[in-house]
Amino acid sequence: MRPWVRSSLWSGAIAALLAAVVVVSAAIGPVRIPPDTVVKSVLNALSVPAGIETSASGVGPLPVPGVGPLTLPGIDLAFASPFAFPVDSVHQQIVVGVRLPRILLAALVGFALAAAGTVMQGFFRNPMADPSIIGVSSGAAVGAVAFIVFPAALSATVALPLVGSVDLALSRGAGTSLFAFVGALVAAFGVYAIATRGGRTPVATLLLAGVAVQTFLGAVVSYLQLQAGESLRQIVAWLMGHLSGAAWSEVAVTALVVPPLFVVLLAYARDLNVLLLGEEEARGLGIAVERTKRVLLAASALITAAGVAFAGVIGFVGLIVPHMLRLVVGPDHRVLLPTAALAGGTFLVAADTLARSAAAEYPVGIITAAVGAPFFVYLLVTREVSEL
Amino acid sequence: MSADRPADAAASDAADAAESAAARDDPASLPDTARSFGDTPLLSASDVAVSFGDLDVVSGVDLRVEPGSLVGLVGPNGAGKTTVLRAVTGAVEPDAGTVEIGGDPAASLSAKEVGRRVASVPQATNLAFDFRVRHVVEMGRTPHLGRFDGHGVEDDAAVDAAMAAADVDRFADRSITEVSGGERQRVLLARALAQAAPLLLLDEPTASLDVNHAVETLELVREFVDDGDRGAIAAIHDLDAAARYCDEVVVLANGGVRAAGPPESVLSADAVGAAFDAEAFVGRNPATGTPAVTAFPHSDVEGRRVHVIGTGRPAARVVARLAAAGHEPSVGVVPAGDAAAGAAADAGATAVTAPAFEGPSAETVGAACDLAAAADATLAVGFEGSGDAVGPNGEVAAAADRLVTVSAGVGDAELLDAVATATAEE
Numbered sequence: 108m109r110p111w112v113r114s115s116l117w118s119g120a121i122a123a124l125l126a127a128v129v130v131v132s133a134a135i136g137p138v139r140i141p142p143d144t145v146v147k148s149v150l151n152a153l154s155v156p157a158g159i160e161t162s163a164s165g166v167g168p169l170p171v172p173g174v175g176p177l178t179l180p181g182i183d184l185a186f187a188s189p190f191a192f193p194v195d196s197v198h199q200q201i202v203v204g205v206r207l208p209r210i211l212l213a214a215l216v217g218f219a220l221a222a223a224g225t226v227m228q229g230f231f232r233n234p235m236a237d238p239s240i241i242g243v244s245s246g247a248a249v250g251a252v253a254f255i256v257f258p259a260a261l262s263a264t265v266a267l268p269l270v271g272s273v274d275l276a277l278s279r280g281a282g283t284s285l286f287a288f289v290g291a292l293v294a295a296f297g298v299y300a301i302a303t304r305g306g307r308t309p310v311a312t313l314l315l316a317g318v319a320v321q322t323f324l325g326a327v328v329s330y331l332q333l334q335a336g337e338s339l340r341q342i343v344a345w346l347m348g349h350l351s352g353a354a355w356s357e358v359a360v361t362a363l364v365v366p367p368l369f370v371v372l373l374a375y376a377r378d379l380n381v382l383l384l385g386e387e388e389a390r391g392l393g394i395a396v397e398r399t400k401r402v403l404l405a406a407s408a409l410i411t412a413a414g415v416a417f418a419g420v421i422g423f424v425g426l427i428v429p430h431m432l433r434l435v436v437g438p439d440h441r442v443l444l445p446t447a448a449l450a451g452g453t454f455l456v457a458a459d460t461l462a463r464s465a466a467a468e469y470p471v472g473i474i475t476a477a478v479g480a481p482f483f484v485y486l487l488v489t490r491e492v493s494e495l
Numbered sequence: 496m497s498a499d500r501p502a503d504a505a506a507s508d509a510a511d512a513a514e515s516a517a518a519r520d521d522p523a524s525l526p527d528t529a530r531s532f533g534d535t536p537l538l539s540a541s542d543v544a545v546s547f548g549d550l551d552v553v554s555g556v557d558l559r560v561e562p563g564s565l566v567g568l569v570g571p572n573g574a575g576k577t578t579v580l581r582a583v584t585g586a587v588e589p590d591a592g593t594v595e596i597g598g599d600p601a602a603s604l605s606a607k608e609v610g611r612r613v614a615s616v617p618q619a620t621n622l623a624f625d626f627r628v629r630h631v632v633e634m635g636r637t638p639h640l641g642r643f644d645g646h647g648v649e650d651d652a653a654v655d656a657a658m659a660a661a662d663v664d665r666f667a668d669r670s671i672t673e674v675s676g677g678e679r680q681r682v683l684l685a686r687a688l689a690q691a692a693p694l695l696l697l698d699e700p701t702a703s704l705d706v707n708h709a710v711e712t713l714e715l716v717r718e719f720v721d722d723g724d725r726g727a728i729a730a731i732h733d734l735d736a737a738a739r740y741c742d743e744v745v746v747l748a749n750g751g752v753r754a755a756g757p758p759e760s761v762l763s764a765d766a767v768g769a770a771f772d773a774e775a776f777v778g779r780n781p782a783t784g785t786p787a788v789t790a791f792p793h794s795d796v797e798g799r800r801v802h803v804i805g806t807g808r809p810a811a812r813v814v815a816r817l818a819a820a821g822h823e824p825s826v827g828v829v830p831a832g833d834a835a836a837g838a839a840a841d842a843g844a845t846a847v848t849a850p851a852f853e854g855p856s857a858e859t860v861g862a863a864c865d866l867a868a869a870a871d872a873t874l875a876v877g878f879e880g881s882g883d884a885v886g887p888n889g890e891v892a893a894a895a896d897r898l899v900t901v902s903a904g905v906g907d908a909e910l911l912d913a914v915a916t917a918t919a920e921e
Contacts, residue, residue, distance in 0.1 A: 111645055229624075374642050381634050383624050387586045388617060392690070393610025393638030438624035 114442040121449040125214065128453050132460040133206045140198050147192035148202040154186040212353040212417060213459040213471070214452035215361045217424050219414035221451020222369055223407040224425025225432075225444050229379045230403055231310055237426035238411040241317045241404065245324035246294020247415045250286035251345050252331045255338050258282060283345065284357070284416040291412035294320060299404060308400055310386070348421035348472030350459050357417045364413040369448060371406045375399060376440040383438070421472050423479040424451050434486050454479070524660050525715075526653035526691045530611065531724040535598040536561050537612075537694040538583060538728060543592035545578050552578045555751050556592070560694060560726040565716060567741035567758070568730040571771045574747045576730035577618070580696050583728075584615055596694065610638030614690035616683050616697045625670035628682050632658055632667075635689030654689045660715055661685035662708070676703040684712060688719070695719060697729035701736065709733075713740045734788040735780060738762050746770045762786045764819065764842070776819040778841045794820045794911050799918050802826070802867040802895065803835070804888045805876030809903035810835035813876050816907055818842035822914065825870065827863035828855045828887050849887075860887045864894035872896075872917040874910075877903035 133145045140148075223238035231240065239245065298320045302313040328346070335342055378399050381389045386396045415421070432447040455471070458478060462471040537560045544554035553575035560566050568576045581587045583594055585601055594601040596612050604612070614635070635657065636650045646654075658664040661684045666674055671682060680703050687695060695716065701709035717740055720727050731737045737744050738758040746754040746761060748770035754761045767775040773790040780787040798821040803813055810826060811834040817824040818838075826839045827847025839846035847863040849855035855863075867873045873895035875888075892898055897917045901910060 109645060232621075232624075377637065377640070377642075380626070380630075381637050383626070384631075384634065385621055387581070387584075388615070388620060390586055390606060391584050391610065391613070391615040391617075392634060393607040395606040433624070438626055439630060 110439055110441045113436075114445055117436055117442055118445040118449055121446050121453065125449055125453040125456070128456050128460075129210055129214065132210050132456050133202050135460055135464055136201070136206060138198075138201055140202060144194055144198050145202050147190075147194045148199045149207065150190040151188065151192055151194060151199060152203045152207075153190060154188050208355045208358050209350050209353040209459070209463075210456055211358045212361060213350050213455045215358065215365050216350070216414045216418045216421065217428075217455025218369070218448045218452035219361075219365045219410045220421065220425040221428040221454075222372055222444060222448040223411040223414070224451075225429040225440070225447045226372055226379065226403055226407045227425070228429055229383055229440060230400070230407075231314055232383060232385075233314070234430065235426075236314075237422075238407065238414070239321070239420070239422075239425070241313065241408060242294035242298045242320040242324065243291045243408050243411040244415055244420045245321045245328070246297075247287040247291035247412060248328050248346060248420055249294070249324050249331070250288070250290020251283045251419070252328050252335075252342050253290075254282045254286040255341050255345065256331050256335050280352075280354075280357075287419075288412050288416040291415060292408060294324060295404070295408035295412075307397060308404075310400075344470060345419040347470035348419040348475070349470050350418055351463070351468060353417065361413055361417060365410055368406050368410040368413070371402065372410070373444055375403055375406075376444050379403065379440045379444075380438075419470075419472070421455065421475060423472075423475045424455055427479045427483045428454055430483060431486055524656055525719060525722070526656045526660075526688055528691050528693045528722070528725055530597075530693060532562065532597040532693060534562065536595070537597055537726040539595040539598075540579075540583065541593055543579070543582055543594060544590045545575070545582050545587055546590050551750060553747070553750050554591070556747070557752060557755075558583075558728070558745060560728050562693070562726050563720055563723045564726050564742040565720045565740060566726070566728040567737035567744045568728060568747060569732070569734055569737050569744055569770075570747035570753075574770075575750065576747055577698055579747065580615070580698055580728070580730060583696060584613060585609060607638050610690065610692070612692050613694045613696055614687035614692040616680075616687045616695070616700050618698045618702060619676075620671075620679065620683055625672045627667070628663060628669055628671055628674065629654070629658065629667040631671050631682055632663070632685045632689050635686040635691075638690065638692075653691055657685045657688035660688055662711065677705060677708060680704060681708065681712070684715070688715075693725045695725070695727035695729075697727060699730055699732060701731070701733065709736070716740070734762060734767065735785070738786040738788070739780070739783050758786055762788060768819075774819040774821070776815040776842065778815060778838060789815070789819070791816065791819050791907065796820050796822070796911055796915055797918075798822055799871040799914060800825070800869065801914055802863075802870035802873040802891075803876060804863075804867070804873065804891055805878070805903075806830065806833050806835055807877070808834050809877045811838035813874060813901070813905070813910060814838040814842060814844060816910055817914070818844060820911055825866045827866060828859055828891065855887050860890055863887075863891045867891050867895040870895070872914050873898050874913070875900045876905070877901075 130142050130145050134140050134142050220238055224236070227236040227238055227240055228234060230236070298313065298316045299308065301320070302308050302316040332339060332342055378389075378394050381392050381394050382396070382399065384392070390396050411425070428451040429443070429447045432443055432450050436442045436446050455475065458474040459471045461478070462469045462474045538558060540556060540558040543556040545552045556579055558566070558579070568579065570576055578587060582589045583596070583601070596604065596609065601609065632654050633646065633650075636646065636653065639650065640646070658667060661681045663678065663681050663685045666678065671679065674682065680700065684700060697716065700712055700716070704712060713736060716727050716729065719725055729741070741758055743756060744758045744761045745752055746766060753770050754766045762777055764775045764777045767777065767788055767790070771790060774793060775791070776789045778787050778789065779785070801817050801822045801824050803810055803817070803824055803826040805813070806829050810829070814824045814826055814835055815838050823844065824839065824842065825845040825847075826835050828849050829835045829846060830851040831848040832851060833848070836846040836848050845866065847859060847866065849859050873892065875892055875898060878900060899913045899917045901913055905913075
C-alpha cells in the first residue's frame with residue numbers, strides 16, 4: 108500500500124477516535140450531559156462563511172467564542188449558523204463555554220507535543236529524545252516562573268517598548284504564557300548556537316548542549332522557587348502541567364500556530380526517514396542536511412513552545428506517544444508523524460478528562476505519567492521490540 | 496540468513512534465487528541511468544588534500560573516472576581511501592584541490608544534484624529504526640522526488656530492478672535490523688542502484704560478503720560500467736579482485752597516490768610491497784589469469800643470489816618466497832611450462848628450461864651449472880627420500896658452491912634461515 112494512503116487511513120481512524128474521545132470527555136463532568144446533546148451543542152455553535160457581502164455596512168463578524176467578533180478589514184464576510192438543534196441552553200453553555208475550550212486545548216497541546224517528540228526522536232536517532240531535549244521546556248519554565256515571581260517588573264519590561272507606558276500590566280495568564288513562549292525559544296536558540304560551529308550542527312553536540320542548558324535552567328527554576336514565597340503553589344501547578352481554566356482565546360492562538368508548523372514538519376517526513384540513515388548517507392541521497400536540520404529544529408521548537416506556553420510542562424506525551432505509534436504503524440514518518448500527533452491529542456484529552464473527574468483535580472502531568480508509563484511497559488512486553 | 500528456518504522456506508528461497516538470477520541475466524535489469532555525460536569524466540579530482548585538524552590524511556590526490564571504467568582504490572588501512580571517497584561526495588571538505596562531478600565543480604552543485612549524479616555504497620549503515628528492506632531501497636529515489644511527490648511508475652520500476660539486481664528481493668519485507676551484515680551490504684548496493692546515478696562510489700563493497708555474493712557484486716558493478724555511460728570507483732581491500740575487475744587501480748599510501756594505471760602495471764611486487772609495507776609476490780591467478788598478490792611478513796634478510804633446483808609447485812613456492820624476501824632467485828633446469836618456470840617469470844628471475852619430454856641439451860645443463868656456481872647459495876628442493884638430485888640436476892647440484900637441501904614442504908622461516916646460514920659461513 109502506498110505510504111500516503113496508509114497514512115491517510117490510519118490518520119482517519121485515529122482522528123475518528125479523537126472525535127469520539129472529545130465527545131465523551133465533554134459529556135463527563137459534575138453535570139452529566141448525554142453525548143448526543145454534546146454533538147448538537149457543538150454543531151449549534153458552528154458558524155460558517157455564508158458569502159461575501161457587498162454592502163458597505165462595515166464588517167462581517169466572526170463570532171469566535173471568548174474572543175468576540177473577528178473583523179477582517181476590507182472584506183465583508185457574512186457568517187451563518189447552519190444548525191439550530193433544540194438544546195438546553197445551560198448544557199449548551201457548559202459544553203461550548205466551559206468544557207470544549209479545555210478539551211480542544213488539550214487536543215492541540217497533545218498534538219503539538221507528540222509531533223515534536225516524534226521529530227526529535229528521529230532527528231536525534233535516540234529513543235529517549237523528547238520535545239524538551241533542546242531546552243524548550245526548561246526555557247519555558249524559567250520564563251513562566253520568572254513572570255509568576257516578578258510579574259510587575261517583567262510586565263514593565265515588555266510593556267515599555269511595546270506601548271511606552273508602565274501602566275499596561277499583562278494579565279497573569281497572558282504574561283505567563285508569553286514569557287514561557289519566549290523563554291522556550293530563547294533556550295532552544297541558545298542550545299542551537301552553542302552546538303553550531305562553522306555552519307554545522309553535530310547532533311551529538313546538540314544533545315549534550317541541550318543537557319547542559321536544561322541543567323542550568325533547572326537550577327534557575329529551583330532558585331526562583333526559593334524566592335517565590337506565596338506564589339510557590341502556582342509555580343508547582345504550572346511545572347506539573349495544567350489545562351484548567353483554558354479560554355477560547357488560548358485555543359484560538361494555539362490553533363493558529365500549531366497546524367501550520369505541523370504541515371512544515373509533515374513536508375519533511377521523507378527527509379526525516381532518510382536522516383535516520385545518518386547524516387552522511389542522507390547527504391549522499393540528496394538531502395541538504397544542515398538546512399533540513401535547521402528547519403526541523405526551528406519548527407519543533409516553535410510547536411513545542413506553543414504547546415507548553417498555555418499548558419505548562421506536560422511530560423511523557425512527547426516521549427511515549429511516538430513510541431506507542433511506532434510499535435503500531437512502524438517507523439515511516441509519513442505515517443508515524445500524523446498518527447502520533449493525532450494520538451497525542453487523543454491521549455492528552457483522555458488524560459485530562461481523568462485529571463478533572465477525580466474528587467480533587469490533579470495536574471494533568473501526573474496523569475500522563477501515571478497512565479502512560481504502564482501502558483508503554485505493556486506495549487514493550489507484549490510486542491517484540493528488538494531495537495528502537 | 497538464519498539456519499533454523501524450515502526446509503520448505505529454504506527451498507522456496509532457492510527457487511526465488513534461481514528466478515532472480517534469471518532476471519539478472521537480462522542486461523536491461525539494471526535501472527536506467529537518468530542522465531549521460533557523454534565523454535566528460537564522471538569524476539575528476541585534482542590535487543585534493545584533506546586534513547582532520549592537524550592531521551593531514553591525504554594530499555595531492557588526482558583521480559579520474561571516465562565513463563565505462565571501474566577504478567579501484569587500494570591501499571593499507573588508514574591510507575585515506577574512505578576519506579578520498581568522502582571528499583568526492585562532499586561529506587568532508589577538501590582543504591585544497593578541486594573535485595568535479597560530471598564536469599561541474601562539486602561545490603557548485605546542490606545536494607540534490609549531487610545525489611542525482613553520484614550514488615554511494617557505504618561500508619555499513621547504522622539504521623536504528625526497523626525500516627523494511629524495500630523502504631530502505633526506495634530511499635534511493637530521494638534525489639529524484641520533489642517534497643510532496645509520491646513514488647511514480649518509474650520510481651517503482653527502478654526500485655524493483657535494483658532489488659532484483661542486488662538479489663535482495665527475497666527479503667524485501669524483512670526489517671533491515673533483522674538481516675545479516677552481508678545482506679545489509681547488498682541492500683545498500685540496491686539502494687545505490689535505485690538512485691540511478693551515472694557514478695557509483697563503493698567503499699569496501701565486498702567486505703562482509705560471502706565468496707559468491709562478492710563475485711556477484713563485482714560482476715554487477717562491472718555490468719553497471721560496461722553500459723558505457725556509467726562509471727564506478729571502489730575502495731577495495733582484495734587486491735586480486737581489484738586486478739580482476741578494475742580497469743584502473745590507484746594505490747593510495749602514506750598520504751598520497753603512489754601509483755595509478757592498469758592493474759598489470761600497477762600491481763607490481765615493488766609497488767605493493769612499498770604501499771603495504773610488506774614483502775609481496777605478484778603471480779598469476781591460474782583461474783582468471785589476472786595478477787594475484789601474495790603478501791608475506793617482513794623477513795629483513797640480506798638479498799642474495801640463490802639458485803633453485805627442483806620442479807613443480809614446491810620449487811615455484813620457494814622461488815616466490817625468495818623473490819618476495821628480496822633475494823635474487825634463478826631456477827633450472829626445469830621443463831618449459833613448469834610451475835617453477837612460471838613463478839620465475841612472474842618474479843622477473845632467470846629460469847633455465849628444457850623442452851618438456853626431452854632431455855636437456857648439454858648446453859642447457861651448462862647454463863644451469865653456471866648459475867648454480869655463481870649463486871651465493873643453491874637450494875635443492877624436494878629431493879628428500881630419493882637421495883640426492885640425479886640426472887641433469889645432479890650435475891647442476893655438483894656445480895654448486897654451497898648446496899642446501901630443503902624438503903618440498905619447507906616452512907617460510909626455515910627456508911629463509913637455510914639461505915641465511917648457507918651464505919653466512921664465510
